[in-house]
Amino acid sequence: xxxxxxxPDFARLEKVLRRQGQPDRLPFVELFADNPIMAAVIGEPIxxxxxxxxxxxxxxxQEYAFDRILxxxxxxxxxxxxxxxxxxxxxxxQEIKDTAGEQSKGNRAWVNEATGVIANWxxxxxxRWPTVADLDFHSLEYVAKRLPEGxxxxxxxxxxxxxxxxxxxxxxxxxxxxxxxxxxVEAVATKVGEMLVGIWSAVAERxxxxxxxxxxxxxxxxxxxISPKYLRQYVFPWQKKLVEITHxxxxxxxxxxxxxxxxxxxxxxxxxxxxxxxSFEDVILPVAEAKARWGQRVAILGGLDVDTLTRSTEDxxxxxxxxxxxxxxxxxxxxxxxxxxxxNYIPVRNYxxxxxxxxxxxxxV
Amino acid sequence: xxxxxxxQNVVEGEMAAVEAGxxxxxxxxxxxxxxxxxxxxxxxxxxxxLFEEGEIFVPEMLFAARAMQTGLKLLKxxxxxxxxxxxxxxxxxxxxxxxxxxxxxxxxxxxxxxxxEVEDLGTDVPPEKFVQAVxxxxxxxxxxxxxxxxxxxxxxxxxxxxxxxxxxHVKVVIGxxxxxxxxxxxxxxxxxxxxxxVATRIVRQLIA
Ligand code: B12
Numbered sequence: 001x002x003x004x005x006x007x008p009d010f011a012r013l014e015k016v017l018r019r020q021g022q023p024d025r026l027p028f029v030e031l032f033a034d035n036p037i038m039a040a041v042i043g044e045p046i047x048x049x050x051x052x053x054x055x056x057x058x059x060x061x062q063e064y065a066f067d068r069i070l071x072x073x074x075x076x077x078x079x080x081x082x083x084x085x086x087x088x089x090x091x092x093x094q095e096i097k098d099t100a101g102e103q104s105k106g107n108r109a110w111v112n113e114a115t116g117v118i119a120n121w122x123x124x125x126x127x128r129w130p131t132v133a134d135l136d137f138h139s140l141e142y143v144a145k146r147l148p149e150g151x152x153x154x155x156x157x158x159x160x161x162x163x164x165x166x167x168x169x170x171x172x173x174x175x176x177x178x179x180x181x182x183x184x185v186e187a188v189a190t191k192v193g194e195m196l197v198g199i200w201s202a203v204a205e206r207x208x209x210x211x212x213x214x215x216x217x218x219x220x221x222x223x224x225x226i227s228p229k230y231l232r233q234y235v236f237p238w239q240k241k242l243v244e245i246t247h248x249x250x251x252x253x254x255x256x257x258x259x260x261x262x263x264x265x266x267x268x269x270x271x272x273x274x275x276x277x278x279s280f281e282d283v284i285l286p287v288a289e290a291k292a293r294w295g296q297r298v299a300i301l302g303g304l305d306v307d308t309l310t311r312s313t314e315d316x317x318x319x320x321x322x323x324x325x326x327x328x329x330x331x332x333x334x335x336x337x338x339x340x341x342x343x344n345y346i347p348v349r350n351y352x353x354x355x356x357x358x359x360x361x362x363x364x365v
Numbered sequence: 366x367x368x369x370x371x372x373q374n375v376v377e378g379e380m381a382a383v384e385a386g387x388x389x390x391x392x393x394x395x396x397x398x399x400x401x402x403x404x405x406x407x408x409x410x411x412x413x414x415l416f417e418e419g420e421i422f423v424p425e426m427l428f429a430a431r432a433m434q435t436g437l438k439l440l441k442x443x444x445x446x447x448x449x450x451x452x453x454x455x456x457x458x459x460x461x462x463x464x465x466x467x468x469x470x471x472x473x474x475x476x477x478x479x480x481x482e483v484e485d486l487g488t489d490v491p492p493e494k495f496v497q498a499v500x501x502x503x504x505x506x507x508x509x510x511x512x513x514x515x516x517x518x519x520x521x522x523x524x525x526x527x528x529x530x531x532x533x534h535v536k537v538v539i540g541x542x543x544x545x546x547x548x549x550x551x552x553x554x555x556x557x558x559x560x561x562x563v564a565t566r567i568v569r570q571l572i573a
Binding site for chain 2: 310
């Protein structure tokens, strides 16, 4: 199943991200894989090490976990490892039993959508807003030292501008505040944006970094979650700043954003200035169509539908993967991966079958 | 204030204006069912169309729904007195294992805005609770899920409805990010709706 020995080469992926033609072989791309998936691929458990701002970190345990996580990215055939930022903002979370069967994480954590931690100005004033000085970069430092030849780090932000606004306020509260208390929305947007800018500036210059990846879910099934008017006001300008910092360090900027974003793609490409777009669903727009529509202007990443990967047999996954590769790989500017993440409920054999089809692709030789 | 103005204020989500408008309409002696049907329900139908067409988004829909609910609350006593029938009884919940509720909430609001009597079963709803809702008289069950892994609870609920012998007495409609028409057919549900506005039309057809 697995390249033996692995031959990571970040230049291969970079060629895709910069749309400089066909790479030597089809690169793989993933924002992250859930812990039970990574563990199953390397055949060893990987401890989950809490990593949130202000919480003391057990460095030895963190290093132990990252040795294994690094092995996962290398052995599965990626040219990079994503290293996530610490959890930055305290959120209103709830947990219930995971439904993923044998690959269960025990509990599944959900963000409360009705109320967040900031509902009004009192909450805003009381909230302990973190600063960049509070951040711990040990994992980035450690992984940079351990990077195998050819591999680089893609830094993964702590959620995006809209996401953190939504999670801090709760989607319902944010919705009402957009109309009734725009000054509060503006204040939260500024706090979140300044923090993201601080993080981006601190990370982009670090050794081993090959690209910067912002996750900022802005859409759902039928369109953007909030109107483009508000996105232009509170979200795009901050995202653009992150792109500028990234580009000042000569790095590519990847955007992971779920949902139906067809009406704002032009603004994301030309206005915000993203280099690559990640996250696709077949029920919204199959990735092959996205590649045809925007592939001349932006790299298109992943896109194999999570629902299909979960509910199909291995043979069906292989046939589906081949079909998507045939549509998306020609000309380059695309890398193989899921439409969201390797969620723990995707059967591991299906995930590995997808990668295996990618390895067998002969279109670039 | 005219019914036309109440209609417009609901569409624009002007809660205070809707409240004042409904009060004054009642004082003028306009029958509650006319205010409901010609102002509130018509307005929410328009809101649904605007949402479907991508003219308005989740926040605007929440605003309109809140304004509508404020008006509806004022009408309730009068409606009860005049023995006006609701459009039907619907129970909706997010299935077991899943805590995502904005999508479900929007469907609840739109159905209320279309004149249905809606029981909101909440999130992480086990199959038995759906069965109970049918036993309590729900004519339609609505199930919502965010992820493929929790969507599987929809099938479990279908099985529980059959096992309890109530499947024949109820129509089932499903929705949520990964849910499709094909999945509805696969698990033997009666219908799928892609958004909260379409959901109201589908539910109306199911009961007709
Ligand atoms: C916001 C979001 C999140 C948030 C969830 C917030 C929370 N409460 O915890 C966060 C960022 C935390 C998240 C996490 C994850 N997510 Co997510 N997420 C989304 C996103 C972007 C939007 C969902 C949303 O808020 N919609 C807003 C509401 C208004 O829309 P809606 O729910 O669709 O409801 C409308 C209709 O569907 C319909 N409807 C809804 N219910 C019903 C019911 C009935 C009866 C009817 C008729 C109609 C109906 O009407 C509503 C209004 O029109 C979707 C993308 C998408 N396509 O939706 C991905 C998505 C749901 N996530 C996905 C994934 C994979 C995940 C993770 C598993 C990732 C991971 N590996 O960890 C985790 C799991 C979360 C967990 N709890 O463990 C995938 C699921 C794929 C799949 N098939 O399973 C999606 C589809 C994205 C993708 N690219 O594929 N996610």
